[in-house]
Amino acid sequence: MGIINVTGYAGVELARLLSQHPDVWLTSVTGRSTAGKKLCDIFPHLNSGDMIIEEKLEKVDLVFSAMPHKESAEELIPLLEGDTKVVDISADFRLKSADDYPQWYGFTHPAPRLLEKAVYGLTELYREQIKTAQLVANPGCYPTGAILALAPAVKSGLIEPDIIIDSKSGLSGAGRSLSLPTHYAEANEDTTAYALGGHRHLPEIIQELELLNKKFSPSITFVPHLVPMTRGILTTTYGTLVPGKIAGGRSGEEELNVLYRNFYKDEHFVRLVESPPHTKQTLGSNLCLIYPTIDRRTSRLIVISCMDNLVKGAAGQAIQNMNLMLGLPEEAGLEALSIYP
Amino acid sequence: MGIINVTGYAGVELARLLSQHPDVWLTSVTGRSTAGKKLCDIFPHLNSGDMIIEEKLEKVDLVFSAMPHKESAEELIPLLEGDTKVVDISADFRLKSADDYPQWYGFTHPAPRLLEKAVYGLTELYREQIKTAQLVANPGCYPTGAILALAPAVKSGLIEPDIIIDSKSGLSGAGRSLSLPTHYAEANEDTTAYALGGHRHLPEIIQELELLNKKFSPSITFVPHLVPMTRGILTTTYGTLVPGKIAGGRSGEEELNVLYRNFYKDEHFVRLVESPPHTKQTLGSNLCLIYPTIDRRTSRLIVISCMDNLVKGAAGQAIQNMNLMLGLPEEAGLEALSIYP
Amino acid sequence: MGIINVTGYAGVELARLLSQHPDVWLTSVTGRSTAGKKLCDIFPHLNSGDMIIEEKLEKVDLVFSAMPHKESAEELIPLLEGDTKVVDISADFRLKSADDYPQWYGFTHPAPRLLEKAVYGLTELYREQIKTAQLVANPGCYPTGAILALAPAVKSGLIEPDIIIDSKSGLSGAGRSLSLPTHYAEANEDTTAYALGGHRHLPEIIQELELLNKKFSPSITFVPHLVPMTRGILTTTYGTLVPGKIAGGRSGEEELNVLYRNFYKDEHFVRLVESPPHTKQTLGSNLCLIYPTIDRRTSRLIVISCMDNLVKGAAGQAIQNMNLMLGLPEEAGLEALSIYP
């Protein structure tokens, strides 16, 4: 396996998880400013011996790209012309319509035909396609939490198209690049909303909810927030129940629970919980916890999800996808329990 | 001035702010388990000299009660039969309907007639009544942020009754009493939602939004969250614009801004801001920052407010009310700037 | 395997690590207030299926006790009369002299003869004895960090007996029991020293340093501090170089490094590092990082160690000991890399 740009938080988390994977070997990693250095000098926790961060990736069977958008596509296109399998952590192959790239990411997509070929890597929704894909577009962290929270309700037509998604993310989601908002003394003891004008993860969420239910034309407001912790995303989603679909009161809640449990009944990494979940319950694990409930006073659906943004929200899900692409058990290398407290 | 139950976080914050007030003197404080001890032995930062925590309050002109609900009413009723002025930090006189107390607080209200007499102490809405009130019911921390965020839109009929209120609070809002959810190792590096079945601050929010607009019968979902910081509440509110009330696009945003700026134009402690506010910008101050905007994709109103939950959300607002009740300048003792970073 | 008192942080961390151990099975756990409940209802992250928290331990080959001191001895004495192997996380069998218990722990030791039999479970120092021990007294978290930092210098007679140990611990070290100092709003954004009159871990440190060098009669000042994080202990130790033992300047530093590297050259879980270590580099792993250096201006030895207090400082080391007692590879179940960031 290889990792392009191992030096961001998603890249280094990939390296950590792959080091502990029973069936695959990490053989080549690249970085930009750190090329030529030993991986374990930059990241001592990896215990990676003499592995060097290279400028150019060696030949590998499967490559993960943790490059920023645009550059990721540029690096991957030559590889995709061969038979290298690719899991792209960037956004470059997530959107089906090339037209969305100029608007949301500010560049013209260099290979629109690859967008058709790419499989959206939300494993729980696209497991079969992922197994045979050459190119998997690993979802963004916010979309993973939001779509998993909403998929059962949307697919079953349970809610109206008006949806509010209010997400609270730890700071590692903002990456390893320095910035004033992620400077410790600024971010600590602070909570704020951002990207009110439209976060780049929004088109991804809309696209996937539409694909889940062809009759569904969602009107989504998505507001991400930063909260002072390192890892974790908690997403609170609000929808309006379509009248007549589900009973009122307690029995409606039970129906809802059955619906969600059935939807995810064979999933190893999605767990329905009986009280509002805590991000701490997912720290370091590949779990997504989901809590669906009904606000009985207003007949509103509330679904809360949480996960570790760097595992299920990035590197863990990427490995889950790799496992499928290589015919390995989906859980391989991802069985670690959450660290508590 | 006197404080009943100085030993919770609202009580001790009152003591801090009163110590620095130019026009009034704190002369008597009570506590339960700490009665008989010196105030500065329990709270060294207060620099309170020889002041003793008493079991029974001495005679004072105005009393703040920071007792838990039910007990607060019991302590205050005898005082209210005399001419002592009262600012009650508890919930015991916030709700106009005595019928709400058994449902939300689990006790039968001992003095329903006082509910009529009590003025809801959201200073910006009830300034004139507060000036002549004997009994002011200081608002809850969540309601202060939510009502200030929504009042201009509700009063002007700008939004539909369907409202989502998603609040993120620091841990001091959960009080000084020990509990597992507020144990450091449990709360640190964690975000969670709670009180999904209906938080006690909800009826207060509904009552006040209804009073702002008689034609308005709000259907409110309120979900509070705990985020790992000590002070601060950020509240994100979502509403649907009534069609035809406000222009679309950028000019609608400007109209919205004008509406909000006019509504709060004479307010010293409410400040309209031009980018999403940070709780850190209010730490230690009596400010409430408000950011109204429109999600143009969905024509949804989003208003974000934030404040220090122990100042504008509790003790600061109580002193703001006291100032009015005593004919003092409203800002007296409340001019401290926020601590940054 | 069994765990007595699974509900504290050391106990639940044992359960987590044992669940992931390739060679052993956790079959019985006990708790007090939680007896009768499902383990995964109290600790959802354990994914422990139907395992029930029992009042009384079932028959197991090896038991871990995570009981408070005194009670731990009382529970274990009957088991030790049989052939059950025991790793005691409490302090009850750490001190060789029964006379120390009344002074430091406030009780008369119920089984002084077991103190002779017990092996102090600092694996790196007592590996051979642990292999055949029935009873291993798992070291305290502070002693583990302090002794590993000082052992090479003390054993080789490099430093004078005057030693300062200044430790900085995260809050999980203070346990899961509620207290005001561990209440989130009190502990967050705070650093403080405590136990200046003599922390209970001091006699353990003195005993072990004396045993390392019979000519050494240490005079140790140990000051523990609490810093606002969940996991991690950083220990900064200061000693005075015995004149003539080591060269001055840079070559002395090299000699020192060689000495330390040799001392720990076969150790899997002790790693010498070349710059001051970060507690974050050990989060969730069984590593102890050690950085020895010389303050050239004063010819003082400074050795800094750090580790995850719940892993190498408690549950991880307990499993390391169990592995030896059962003839398993010492690293079994303890290979997880640190979580970063």
Add this chain to the structure above:
Amino acid sequence: MGIINVTGYAGVELARLLSQHPDVWLTSVTGRSTAGKKLCDIFPHLNSGDMIIEEKLEKVDLVFSAMPHKESAEELIPLLEGDTKVVDISADFRLKSADDYPQWYGFTHPAPRLLEKAVYGLTELYREQIKTAQLVANPGCYPTGAILALAPAVKSGLIEPDIIIDSKSGLSGAGRSLSLPTHYAEANEDTTAYALGGHRHLPEIIQELELLNKKFSPSITFVPHLVPMTRGILTTTYGTLVPGKIAGGRSGEEELNVLYRNFYKDEHFVRLVESPPHTKQTLGSNLCLIYPTIDRRTSRLIVISCMDNLVKGAAGQAIQNMNLMLGLPEEAGLEALSIYP
């Protein structure tokens, strides 16, 4: 008053405190990258109206410089040729010997004669000289805590010259400039030591302890640590009691306390406390809390101090000095109580 380089944390804290000062006016502030912008656009909490950040300071009576070292001297030398009073927050005039600058700060001092003229601004030690000084060199944050902790013991010859200073600082002490060690996800949940080779604050500490007692030639090891909080420094100092100077046991502790209380008996901002102090008890205030004690087992002196590094450790002390230089009450503008919790 004017502030050169208002945009670092010391500069903006000066602006906050001066805004609330009853007797002086902030009339001019400068910044580099932010010149031309409104101060309140960069720091909304300052509520500074239309004040603009200028490139060049206007004429003022007294100027604070919060520039980095070397640049500060360059900016101040022309002003010092006139009669402008100066409080320099940088290190440029703290050291008496010009020879120390190349070694510790890497530049040749441009005005060695000003070093004689400068008064070291540790107010408690140099009050009289500060009153008539044109140039005050405001101490570093670490030296303020360390010297105040040790001064009474050193001056009275109570301890041997061998001293250990172990400091724990919040991240705001590392400034507002971006760096990987102060990136939130790196610094959060982490404790580490740094500058083991010799921190720049060390020569300041040595110089001042020597000046306190001419017979004293201190041998100091100083190790600063970063702990995950925004504000606060806790300093733990260790010394060896000179035999025969003080009684043993409890009565020695009482003598020590009397000595310290007498030394600081007229000080408004230094407070002796009876249990180990918490940094939280100083948040936002100009207090330095000091706790002296004796480790009776080893006859070692331990003195712990703590303060808010941006107030008593920087901007607050600068204003304390300004007050003296202008003939104002020393406490003016510095009376705010600490924020708790």
